[in-house]
Amino acid sequence: MTTTRVVLVGGGYAGVLAANRLSQRSDLDIILVNPRPMFVERIRLHQLVAGNDDAVEDYADILTDRAELVVDSAQRIDVAGHRLRLASGASLGYDHLVYAVGSTAPVPATVPGAAEHAWPLGEWESAQRLAERLAQIPLQAPIVVVGGGLTGIEAASEWAELGRNVTLVTGVLGPSLANDGRRSVTKRLRKLGVSVVENATVSQVAGNRITLRDGTELPSAVTVWTAGFGVPTLATDSGLSTDALGRLLTDETLTSIDDPSIIAAGDAASPSAQPLRMSCQLAMPLASHAADTLLARLDGKEPTYLNPASVGQCISLGRHAGTIQMSHLNDEALPLHIGGRLAATIKESVCKGTLSFLAKEARKPGSYFWPRGGKRQKRYQLHRPPARLRGTQNVATDD
Ligand SMILES: Cc1cc2nc3c(=O)[nH]c(=O)nc-3n(C[C@H](O)[C@H](O)[C@H](O)COP(=O)(O)OP(=O)(O)OC[C@H]3O[C@@H](n4cnc5c(N)ncnc54)[C@H](O)[C@@H]3O)c2cc1C
Known part of the structure; x- marks a missing residue:
C-alpha cells in the first residue's frame, strides 16, 4: 500500500487531536514532533507551581498508537523541499504538514528589568523553574502577578489559596469577562486575600x-509575568506568511496561504488574519477542522470552512471556587455566569474532559464533535489576502 506521510509539529492539545483524527485513514504514516516525551497540560501550569498537579500526561494514554512520536524540536520548514529540519540535525520529509506549535508566554524586552527579574509561567519548563523559586521563599514573601487576564487570575487565586501573599497588577481585570462575571472574580480574589491593583502599568522590575x-513601588520577592501571549517563530523563520504576532496565516479551511500541503491548528493558526481567542477550548475544534480539511483533500473533496462556536470561559479561582463566564457563539461574553463551588466543579470536569476527548479520539477517530457557530459566527471567507494585508492582524470582515 502506498502511504502518505503527515508530519505534525507540536504535541499539544491541537497536535494530538489532529493526529488522532487523522488515524481514521489506514494509509497515513503519522509522525508527531514534540520537544518533550510527555504531553503538557498547559491549562494546569498554575497548579504545577502550586504543587497540586504535575500538569503532564503520558502520550500512551491520549495519542493514537498509529502515530510515531519524535522527541525533537522543529527548526525550519523547507517548504519547497517538503522537509522539516529538526534541532537534532535530523530531518523529516512530508507530504502534508500540520502546524500546531501553540503559543508562548514571553516576558517583554521593553520593560526595564523584566527580562532579568520577571518569571514567566506559560510553558512547562518555566512553570517548573517558578515552582522551584517559590519553594525557596517564605510563605509570606510578597508575590506580584503581572497581568489580569485569565492566566493571571487563575495563578493569583491558586497561590493565594495556599496562604501566599499575592498582589495582582493589571490594566483591566478580566478584560474578556462581562461585568457580573468580573464582579464574581473580584469578590473571590478579595476573599482569598489577593490585592488587586488596576489601571496600572509596570515600568520597571527589580529583584525585590x-x-x-x-512611581508607586510594590515589594516583590517574585514577579510573575502573565501579560500577553507570543508564538514560536518557526513559520516566520521558514519564510511562511504570518500575522503580526507570527501565527501562520491561513484561509478558512486552515490551509496556509503559501502552500496547500501545510495546515495549521490551535493557538499558532491565524485564519484570515482573524485568529480565534488563544485557548485550549478553541484549539481542539481548530485541530479537528484541520484534520478534516486534510482528510477531505485526500478523498478528493472540497474542505469546508471553519465555523467553531464558543461556549464560554471557565476560570478556576483556587480549588474551591471558580467563575464560568457564558458567551455568545462568537465568543463575546454574555451577562451570565456561574460562580462559587459549582463553577469549580465544572472547571475541574472540563480539564479532565479535555484529556478524555483526546483519549476518545485516539480510540474512536472521527468521534470528536464540537458545535458549529451558525449564522452569527459567519467568518470572512478568504482564500488569499491581497499582498498589502499580509503580515497584518486585521482585515475587513463582511460579518
Ligand atoms: C496557566 C495557563 C492556564 C490556561 N488555562 C486555560 C483554560 O482554562 N482554558 C483554555 O481554554 N485555555 C487555557 N490556557 C491556554 C491554553 O493552554 C492554550 O491556548 C492551549 O494550550 C493551546 O493549545 P495548542 O495545542 O495550540 O498549543 P500548546 O498546548 O501550547 O502545544 C504546542 C506544543 O508544540 C510544541 N512546540 C512548540 N514549538 C515547537 C517546535 N518548533 N517543534 C516541535 N514542537 C514545538 C510545544 O512545546 C507544545 O508541546 C491556559 C494557558 C496557561 C499558560
Whole structure:
C-alpha cells in the first residue's frame, strides 16, 4: 500500500487531536514532533507551581498508537523541499504538514528589568523553574502577578489559596469577562486575600520590587509575568506568511496561504488574519477542522470552512471556587455566569474532559464533535489576502 506521510509539529492539545483524527485513514504514516516525551497540560501550569498537579500526561494514554512520536524540536520548514529540519540535525520529509506549535508566554524586552527579574509561567519548563523559586521563599514573601487576564487570575487565586501573599497588577481585570462575571472574580480574589491593583502599568522590575508608571513601588520577592501571549517563530523563520504576532496565516479551511500541503491548528493558526481567542477550548475544534480539511483533500473533496462556536470561559479561582463566564457563539461574553463551588466543579470536569476527548479520539477517530457557530459566527471567507494585508492582524470582515 502506498502511504502518505503527515508530519505534525507540536504535541499539544491541537497536535494530538489532529493526529488522532487523522488515524481514521489506514494509509497515513503519522509522525508527531514534540520537544518533550510527555504531553503538557498547559491549562494546569498554575497548579504545577502550586504543587497540586504535575500538569503532564503520558502520550500512551491520549495519542493514537498509529502515530510515531519524535522527541525533537522543529527548526525550519523547507517548504519547497517538503522537509522539516529538526534541532537534532535530523530531518523529516512530508507530504502534508500540520502546524500546531501553540503559543508562548514571553516576558517583554521593553520593560526595564523584566527580562532579568520577571518569571514567566506559560510553558512547562518555566512553570517548573517558578515552582522551584517559590519553594525557596517564605510563605509570606510578597508575590506580584503581572497581568489580569485569565492566566493571571487563575495563578493569583491558586497561590493565594495556599496562604501566599499575592498582589495582582493589571490594566483591566478580566478584560474578556462581562461585568457580573468580573464582579464574581473580584469578590473571590478579595476573599482569598489577593490585592488587586488596576489601571496600572509596570515600568520597571527589580529583584525585590516593581515600579508602576505613576512611581508607586510594590515589594516583590517574585514577579510573575502573565501579560500577553507570543508564538514560536518557526513559520516566520521558514519564510511562511504570518500575522503580526507570527501565527501562520491561513484561509478558512486552515490551509496556509503559501502552500496547500501545510495546515495549521490551535493557538499558532491565524485564519484570515482573524485568529480565534488563544485557548485550549478553541484549539481542539481548530485541530479537528484541520484534520478534516486534510482528510477531505485526500478523498478528493472540497474542505469546508471553519465555523467553531464558543461556549464560554471557565476560570478556576483556587480549588474551591471558580467563575464560568457564558458567551455568545462568537465568543463575546454574555451577562451570565456561574460562580462559587459549582463553577469549580465544572472547571475541574472540563480539564479532565479535555484529556478524555483526546483519549476518545485516539480510540474512536472521527468521534470528536464540537458545535458549529451558525449564522452569527459567519467568518470572512478568504482564500488569499491581497499582498498589502499580509503580515497584518486585521482585515475587513463582511460579518
Ligand atoms: C496557566 C495557563 C492556564 C490556561 N488555562 C486555560 C483554560 O482554562 N482554558 C483554555 O481554554 N485555555 C487555557 N490556557 C491556554 C491554553 O493552554 C492554550 O491556548 C492551549 O494550550 C493551546 O493549545 P495548542 O495545542 O495550540 O498549543 P500548546 O498546548 O501550547 O502545544 C504546542 C506544543 O508544540 C510544541 N512546540 C512548540 N514549538 C515547537 C517546535 N518548533 N517543534 C516541535 N514542537 C514545538 C510545544 O512545546 C507544545 O508541546 C491556559 C494557558 C496557561 C499558560
